[in-house]
Amino acid sequence: MALEFLKRIFNPDKVSIELEEIQALVLRSRPIPYYGTVALLEIKDATQAKQMLKDLLPLINSAKDWHQNDGSSVFITFTYNGLEKIGVPQDSLDSFPESFKEGMAKRATFLNDVGVNDPKNWEKDFKNKNIHIAAAVIANSVEDWKKKLEEFRTKLDQNKGVELLISQDFGATEEVKNVFGYRDGISNPEIEGSGIDVPEGFDSPLKAGEFVLGYPGEGDITKPYPQPEILGKNGSFMIFRKYQSQVADFNKYLKDNTNSPEEAELLGAKMVGRWKSGAPLILAPEKDDEKIGGDADKNNAFSFKDDEFGKK
Incomplete structure (x- = not known):
């Protein structure tokens, strides 16, 4: 893809x-x-x-x-x-x-x-x-x-x-x-005052003082x-951590708490917020959509406007 x-x-x-x-x-x-x-x-x-x-x-x-x-x-x-x-x-x-x-x-x-x-x-x-x-x-x-x-x-x-x-x-x-x-590397916080011009439909930039x-x-x-x-002034604090990801445990949890591979994929998407293609759950709520996942104009074009409590 x-x-x-x-x-x-x-x-x-x-x-x-x-x-x-x-x-x-x-x-x-x-x-x-x-x-x-x-x-x-x-x-x-x-x-x-x-x-x-x-x-x-x-x-x-x-x-x-x-x-x-x-x-x-x-x-x-x-x-x-x-x-x-x-x-x-x-x-x-x-x-x-x-x-x-x-x-x-x-x-x-x-x-x-x-x-x-x-x-x-x-x-x-x-x-x-x-x-x-x-x-x-x-x-x-x-x-x-x-x-x-x-x-x-x-x-x-x-x-x-x-x-x-x-x-x-x-x-x-x-x-x-x-x-x-x-899919990773899609989103990066946009900082107000940096010169960022956010496209219509995207959330507003964060105030500079947050970073x-x-x-x-x-x-x-x-x-x-x-x-x-x-x-x-103009500095920032950085966290440096090296950690081990328990991939097998994650996959086992998905399998043990669902009844089919399809359900396991959906549970994983709910935990991550995206499907493996990068398609956000809020735009593809039931199954993965590789078109959305690979489309830069869509895979990050969502906000909390219709998901106030962040459940998706």
């Missing part, structure tokens, strides 16, 4: 946030297909690490052209320990939220990371308290990915202030199926953000 992808419409007259101060991947959809590498880094020497950041800046894309998913992008983010290690002043560190300061392991009970998911059972690399930086390279072609990754690695190799702890490649084909077999610090959110309130402004 051929799949079509909706090109997000950009209108420069609708830009009201500082795109050049925001990292591209905060607003940009993943390209389709995509190829990438994520790396976790430890800061060994703060002075040399600062120099590495200066060297990396030319590789990090701003969100100025977020709507163009061509070429490659580099993304970089810090843990609280990383900001502390590189020498961010204490009064600035104090302005970060407690949940960020504590880190994921200490908040295990809030995140239901108990039992088999307890931090003591995490892979060894992710128990390391010296994960200071997470960086990612992502591109829409093998050639662009390898070229940008080589540039990134060269910058790291030339600097002894940062040590690579772990890296892992990732990617997806044009089909963009998740591990459960469902980008320093702007009003849906409640029309600009929440406190890390200081000084040059550090906090």
Whole structure:
């Protein structure tokens, strides 16, 4: 089945946030297909690490052209320990939220990371308290990915202030199926002020403050953000998790709770909200419709207008 992808419409007259101060991947959809590498880094020497950041800046894309998913992008983010290690002043560190300061392991009970998911059972690399930086390279072609990754690695190799702890490649084909077999990569939150021009029939963009610090959110309130402004404004918080998907258990649950393969498919669609083709349940309530699933003008053209409680 051929799949079509909706090109997000950009209108420069609708830009009201500082795109050049925001990292591209905060607003940009993943390209389709995509190829990438994520790396976790430890800061060994703060002075040399600062120099590495200066060297990396030319590789990090701003969100100025977020709507163009061509070429490659580099993304970089810090843990609280990383900001502390590189020498961010204490009064600035104090302005970060407690949940960020504590880190994921200490908040295990809030995140239901108990039992088999307890931090003591995490892979060894992710128990390391010296994960200071997470960086990612992502591109829409093998050639662009390898070229940008080589540039990134060269910058790291030339600097002894940062040590690579772990890296892992990732990617997806044009089909963009998740591990459960469902069409993925269809929807991406649209952000007001980014220049997005939402087609008729789609939901309104989200207020910038829901994702980008320093702007009003849906409640029309600009929440406190890390200081000084040059550090906090236009930033965003990122969650990095590696998890195991229990595909066999999911399929067994569908089979055990239905009376036929058709019923199992419907139950799965109700749990996911889409059929495997990508057709949303609200537009194809009884059976899968590959035409809708592959039609970029339809597979995301729905809202909660006729589904107020989100049951579909």
